[in-house]
Amino acid sequence: MSVRNIDLKELKEFQLLGDRLEPPRPVKPVIEAKHQDSTVPRKDTELIIFGESSDRIVYTLANCCKPIPGDDVFGFVSVGKGLTIHRTNCPNAAKLMANYGHRVVKTKWAKNKEISFLTGIRLVGMDDVGVVNKITNLISGELRLNINAITIEAKDGLFEGNIRIYVHDKEELEELVTRLKQLSGIHSVVRYDAETS
Numbered sequence: 394m395s396v397r398n399i400d401l402k403e404l405k406e407f408q409l410l411g412d413r414l415e416p417p418r419p420v421k422p423v424i425e426a427k428h429q430d431s432t433v434p435r436k437d438t439e440l441i442i443f444g445e446s447s448d449r450i451v452y453t454l455a456n457c458c459k460p461i462p463g464d465d466v467f468g469f470v471s472v473g474k475g476l477t478i479h480r481t482n483c484p485n486a487a488k489l490m491a492n493y494g495h496r497v498v499k500t501k502w503a504k505n506k507e508i509s510f511l512t513g514i515r516l517v518g519m520d521d522v523g524v525v526n527k528i529t530n531l532i533s534g535e536l537r538l539n540i541n542a543i544t545i546e547a548k549d550g551l552f553e554g555n556i557r558i559y560v561h562d563k564e565e566l567e568e569l570v571t572r573l574k575q576l577s578g579i580h581s582v583v584r585y586d587a588e589t590s
Contacts, residue, residue, distance in 0.1 A: 462561065466501075528576070
């Protein structure tokens with residue numbers, strides 16, 4: 394007769410048969426045959442929607458590419474971290490897909506205008522009196538976006554600026570970039586991956 398330690402939590406599973414306790418029998422797992430409809434492509438079953446469903450799906454946004462809603466993205470299941478969301482044009486995307494394709498999950502954004510995401514834009518333009526005022530009036534005043542940080546340096550008649558900003562999605566960011574390019578004296582506006590620190 395073998396003796397094993399009994400966890401008190403398991404005790405309630407034992408049954409009294411006459412004068413002895415009978416341990417619970419192991420339950421065989423029931424394996425259900427999943428019926429696959431040939432009209433539904435397999436890729437649809439791997440689709441995870443996140444954003445407004447975030448309370449049901451735990452995910453983190455990759456620091457290497459800082460995805461925002463509207464970006465083409467994929468999920469990567471990592472050990473210990475769960476699901477990490479990367480942009481498909483992330484510098485690490487090709488390596489992850491080639492070496493760990495079995496951990497890649499198709500993902501798509503759900504619509505949610507309540508969550509803001511930190512991203513960054515880099516500007517180059519003519520160093521002119523009031524240029525910072527024009528930029529901040531457009532961002533905070535007209536578009537009502539929240540600025541996290543702004544740095545602008547002028548040299549030889551030109552300025553270079555980095556602005557970390559909170560947006561709700563890619564459409565909002567693209568509208569901001571378009572509107573900034575329309576300001577007089579702005580030469581270029583590009584997105585960059587804002588660091589959180």
